[in-house]
Amino acid sequence: MAKQSPTTRIVTKKHVARLERERKQIALIKWIAIGTIVFITLLLGYGYLKTTYFLLKEPVAKVNGDVITTGEWQERVRLERVRQLNLYQQYLFYQEQFGMDTTQYQQQILMTLQTPSIIGQQVLDQMVDELIIRQEAEKRGITVSEEELNTLFHESYGFFPDGTYTPTVTATEFSLPTLSSEQLTLYPSTAISTMTSTSTAAPTNTPDLSVTPTATFTAAPATPTFVPELPTATATPYTVEGFNKEYEQTMTDLKAYEISEATLRSVYEIQLIRKKLLDELTTDTSRTETQVWARHILVRTEAEAKAVEELLANGVDFANTAKKYSTDTGSGPIGGDLGWFGKGMMVAEFEDAAFNQNVGEIGQPVQSQFGYHIIQVLGREELPVTEEQYQQKRETAFGEWLTAAKETAAITTFDVWTERVPLTPEALNTPTPE
Secondary structure: OOOOOOOOOOOOHHHHHHHHHHHHHHHHHHHHHHHHHHHHHHHHHHHHHHHHHHHHHOEEEEEOOEEEEHHHHHHHHHHHHHHHHHHHHHHHHHHHHHOOOOHHHHHHHHHHHHOHHHHHHHHHHHHHHHHHHHHHHHHOOOOOOHHHHHHHHHHHOOOOOOOOOOOOOOOOOOOOOOOOHHHHHHOOOOOOOOOOOOOOOOOOOEHHHOEOOOOOOOOOOOOOOOOOOOOOOOOOOOOHHHHHHHHHHHHHHHHHOOOOHHHHHHHHHHHHHHHHHHHHHOOOOOOEEEEEEEEEEEEOOHHHHHHHHHHHHOOOOHHHHHHHHOOOOOOHHHOOEEEEEOOOOOOHHHHHHHHHOOOOOEOOOEEEOOEEEEEEEEEEEEEEOOHHHHHHHHHHHHHHHHHHHHHHOOEEEOHHHHHOOOOOOOOOOOOOOO
């Protein structure tokens, strides 16, 4: 019997078309899978780059076209947290070792650290001010050399390779003006008037006028100036090796808090730039100022002020009236004498009246937050200021310049910063700085 040949498979056009469709479907599925994997990879990569690069480059503020980036600002916030935590440890140390009550200061620091909006805004405002200062310094050709910056770092650690620097301050010579015949008539006292206000903040009751104690006025406090501090300084090194060791430890600690050496150096650099700019802007600051010598009687109500005014108009001695009725326990017992004072030392209402009254004149009662003042000006002179007062005048002038510069500057802040305030470090691994 003959062997049968295998059945020949007939491939039709319909079969070929089906196979082609299946091949295309498989290829499409494969490319979709590859595309999905690539998309997910790119998405993850973008997310990583956004948080590690793109986001850090996004601005939190612009000042005259110059940008403060998120990354720069976040490093400064972390550096400020380090400074605040070190300060907190210092206050805690003082309290534990010396029995000083620093609870209030500790609470203020903790409130700042625990409120991101506070510390974030403080640092942002500071960086805006610094950028305006840098821009003005650049216009004026003010620069800082590496040598100057390194010297400041050395001094911050108490390291003086060329010998310890001892600052010297030449005292400003001044003498009180000689009393004129008019002043001797107004103020028949053998005592020399003091150069500063003698008022205190603890007035007493005066039964005759039924006065309730009120706080009297005091000199206006100086505006604080931001001065960065080394966050992890320890014992003073006296050799190059000692300094290098301490500096390297500082950099290691800061790196652990995601703070770069460049950021720390920029904080120190702005100190030098600010000082040079301040020196240039305040070259013409006078070492003298117009000062007034005055005395006053402080009472609580307008009715009491009118009663005192009537007594003085009837010829009752000013000094005796002040001793009897003034609620200012600092100046009252000495006849209301406040001594010589310049502008900025008294509350605005009192200052305006005193500097605009004629010598010898007893002005109308002036109301301030402390009560009613009856003022008599005893003298007005151009007098030298102390070194401390001179430096304060320079700081005030610089502050006024900065305020004016900010008013004319193109400053834009972006609210995204409120969602990006670093909350670390929460504690320090470094010892409290000396």
